[in-house]
Amino acid sequence: MNDFGRRSAEINDLLCILNVLNWDARTQMPAGGSSARAQQLATLSALAQEKLLDPAYEAAARAVDGDDVETRAAQQALDAIAALRRIPAELTRELALLKSEAQEVWARARAASDFGLFAPQLTRMVELNRQLAEALGYEGHPYDALLNLYEPGLTVETLLPLFERLRDHHVPLLRAIQERPQPRTDFLHAHYPAAQQKRVSLALAKQFGYDTSRGRLDESAHPFEISFTRQDVRITTRFQENFLPGALFGTLHETGHALYEQGVRPELSRTVLASDLPGLYAVGGASYGTHESQSRLWENRIGRSRAYWNLHFPHLQNIFPRQLADVDTAAFHRAVNTVRPSLIRVEADELTYDLHIMLRVELERALIGGELAVKDLPEAWNARIRSDLGLDVPDDARGVLQDIHWSAGMFGSFPTYTVGNVMASQFYAAATEQMPELEDTLRRGEYTPLREWLTDNIYQHGRTYTPHELLTRVTGRGLDPQPYLDYLSGKYGELYGLDIQKEQTA
């Protein structure tokens, strides 16, 4: 291993350790340990950043004269170093302080449903993120600089027309659905004991190919996936005993993330290409959006399909015979695909979810661009919920205060959820085209062909390619919403008996 490789391995080790500390804090740690843990995390993050910004590391990266993959790794390291160097130390310090303060204030404000309480911190957070955007640099809109932190290369210029097409499609589709009768969902709210939910969830994750000799499933308040190299990729879910789909689809979602991380090529372990260097995370995927494309693909495209439940519903019924006594596969499939406008993003169905995301993205872009003042934010939020979803927001807790993201300073991360949906359908379309037998294998419950295709085409590469490069290599084109729109129209058209004229590919 050369000097660049050794130093990169050390940095990746530290990032993996940060992940271990975070996993433990969220799944195992007794309450009393939290402040000591925060100090341990701060010390280790600072050390990782120090190693990354060590001039000797930059020199080692510049000295790399290896194959294409090593050159890409070195270039990513140099880009990350340059980006971090552009951020004034004072701004980093202020942001770190404000983040911990703002999250606390936000939690209190949400509990009291009082936006005014949080407004001063949010105002400052917008200001600091604007400064961050200026420091990082951009060509078009300042929001581009922040987007780039989560989805390298994504710009407002690409995003806006994409979102416009989605909105033009989603809103009429939602209206049409709302005119149709709603399916039964009462049985989803029967009593489902957590222990049984856990057994089923884990069994389904393993069927997708989640390797538990390199992973484990635990419970946490908010489900997540986290990895400490491809050899140890853990997922969590949350068991609600009066709502079956939460843990079930939560597990399938995190399994999609986990398959990505477990599928990274072994040679990329402990390299820059298994690390998000600017973000100082140990993560193997190309971007937030690419990662999300895989969680959505496995959760929604596979896990909410009729073929999936044709195969697995009888098994589920065996485990929960009383709860699902008078339900058949079709009814279950309809129930877990119900579209119903709601106030809370994390509880939204596939279709309205994008509307929740687009609303946030357009508001945060306007905040960063200076076109919207923080004091006008709740009104803008509520107006949009009204026009998109036809709902009145009864209080800020169920409105503008519901997400942690802004208090955590994560401006620019929301778009990746919807970008992930779009990419998922592009990847799935490419897989179907290249493997005509794919749908047949899935109908038989054989998930290996799909997983291996995704591994060959996506997972194994870790962060070798930018999301745009990867998408172009695999699908032959950049971000393209058409396959996603076709999927949604087809699926809901059938489920709700709609007569939909398929939009033609542009």
Added chain:
Amino acid sequence: MNDFGRRSAEINDLLCILNVLNWDARTQMPAGGSSARAQQLATLSALAQEKLLDPAYEAAARAVDGDDVETRAAQQALDAIAALRRIPAELTRELALLKSEAQEVWARARAASDFGLFAPQLTRMVELNRQLAEALGYEGHPYDALLNLYEPGLTVETLLPLFERLRDHHVPLLRAIQERPQPRTDFLHAHYPAAQQKRVSLALAKQFGYDTSRGRLDESAHPFEISFTRQDVRITTRFQENFLPGALFGTLHETGHALYEQGVRPELSRTVLASDLPGLYAVGGASYGTHESQSRLWENRIGRSRAYWNLHFPHLQNIFPRQLADVDTAAFHRAVNTVRPSLIRVEADELTYDLHIMLRVELERALIGGELAVKDLPEAWNARIRSDLGLDVPDDARGVLQDIHWSAGMFGSFPTYTVGNVMASQFYAAATEQMPELEDTLRRGEYTPLREWLTDNIYQHGRTYTPHELLTRVTGRGLDPQPYLDYLSGKYGELYGLDIQKEQTA
């Protein structure tokens, strides 16, 4: 916080993180994660050592001009730095390599019960530990230098007469016991479901005052206690469904260690006085022996006492009514205090345990001193087991290969188990003397007075004092086996109906 405090805090954070990684590896990690974890541990250990040996840290320690406690902390840092600097880098490297290799070879040799397989590694390990002793320096015997790593200030000169007195007491007592009829122990081997064992174990730990808002109980192959500051002190035990005492007393033992760590004064968190700097561990106790004194005190002195079971046996019987149907408190108390020579140290009773330890100590001292060759070790071992315990060693697996310590390079750690026993009785005698009502409180199941006395006198100080200083402050004298001998004679005299002439205090 001054520069010394800041740097010490950072080092302590890293040591606590190493503990988190080790806890996870031993209780949660999927098998596939082990090699990546080993690299993470190696990277972080090297970083901690780098921080400790940074000349700026030494300068910061020299610049300390604070109160007595801070001065002691600075002195301990300087001593640790000096000790580590005396060890040649090449020796450190060789030892690290040999340790990982030797533990693997030892595991194979033990499985095959073939000492010859392990002999080359052990020979090299003895040689490197002799070099380590020379590098560290000593006045009397080279073994002193190694002893000092685990029990600062302890020497062969102190240890030998102490052990002689113990042997002169233990061997005749054992012979006398062996002439008496043995109690029933069959019911200890009934079927005890693990889940119930866990509930009981945790309840008993909490009765002693183990604070689960700052700790948790898990299962692991070998029970241990580990802390990441006083705010997060975790214990493990092992549940054998056909042997109740294992998990039960294992938990009480680890609880003793945990009470020590949870009782360290909050102000000592993240300081040198909550770290074993030369060993690079985050540990709050004065020494291995002092720590062991507390696990033994709570496990044996309290947990195996008649008063304890008078109070708790009825509860145990409620939980395991079938298994303990024809057993009464007296019978249970006798069963868990059975003395019976056995081949395996970790399964030994209180009395023969010391004989196991003394045998190892005398052999390892002779190995380091060059008076015993590795090839003659099995024979020396077997002869000693014969003369001390009256048993024939049927194979090396149940003889000289049973412990991991030598393959892990831990020469000098064995004495601390017996030193811990001796100290436990000294501390207990002092507590009884200073609190005449102590035995009454214990009879009523009130453990707070004892725990608070131990906290005030021992736990709160962390590593502020050397073991000798601490012992002298608390008991008025150095290591003194008399209270321990009195305890054992009294206890077994009563249990086995022996007529023992109490040895008078020297």
